[in-house]
Amino acid sequence: MKVVTVGVDGSPNSLAAVEWAADDAARRGAWLRVVHVVDRSPYRFVHSLELESQIAKVSGQIMTEAERTARHRRPGLGMRLEHIEGRPAEVLRRLAAESSGLVLGSRGMSRTAGGILGSVSTQVAGHATGPVVIVRDRPAERVGEVVIGLDDSADCQRPISYAFEQAALHHAEIRALHAWSLPGHSYAPEVDYDINAVRARQRAVAAGLLDRHRRRYPALPVVDDLRSAHPVEALVDASLRAGLLVVGSHGRSGSMVMGSVSRRVLRHAHCPIAVVRPCTRH
DSSP states (O other), X not given: OOEEEEEOOSSHHHHHHHHHHHHHHHHHTOEEEEEEEEOOGGGTTOOOHHHHHHHHHHHHHHHHHHHHHHHHHSTTOOEEEEEEESOHHHHHHHHHHTSSEEEEESSOOOGGGTOOOTHHHHHHHHHOSSOEEEEOSOOOSSOOEEEEEEOSSGGXXXXXXXXXXXXXXXXXXXXXXXXXXXXXOTTSOOOOOOHHHHHHHHHHHHHHHHHHHHXXXXXXXXXXXXXXXXXXXXXXXXXXXEEEEEEESSOTTOOSSOOHXXXXXXXXXXXXXXXXXXXXOO
């Protein structure tokens, strides 16, 4: 059975993540798995019944509020609640691999309140093998377009697939955004580029990346958005009107950590952002 997982810590952002995850699970016909990770490492030298009681109390309150939020959002949705002990980033990365998607709030509570997000969300998004959605605010009732950030690497096929899937689930249009700029030559003679030729080349690259996805979803409206701009600037601007922004977890360098564009967009985007890692290569 398909499952959508959401990590909670009692913060307003994590409750917004619960609502987004509940909607996503309902659209997919999936279960919702609500997870609270209890990190005992700060208390490894402290052992007392009072501390154990406080941890259990806070954890129970967090899960009660998360369950109430999910059931109010999507009555009748299949759901299971899990308390898991461990290091939050490690636990959440493992759960992402087992899920159709992992949903997290953009900022969490303090560690003493059971916080698992904030910087952890960045760690998880950069290394998880499954899609990770970072949510800031409560989901809008009217769903905006789904924006996919393209680059000229073959690694962006998996993020594109996820974006088209989400657009189909939301009955929304896709905005395929390909931002490009001319290379700089600080210590070399100025190069006179044929702008029209460069633009045509970039358009051809974008068309090639999207071709098989258009054929798979022929009824899905796709807006081709080719911009001469820095990728971060273009993606953050597009997020103002989007219901979801989808990016890869790294760019042209192919590194296993999150690329600089994805990290900066994650900090500044105005809508939920899905970070999708390319297929692992052996």
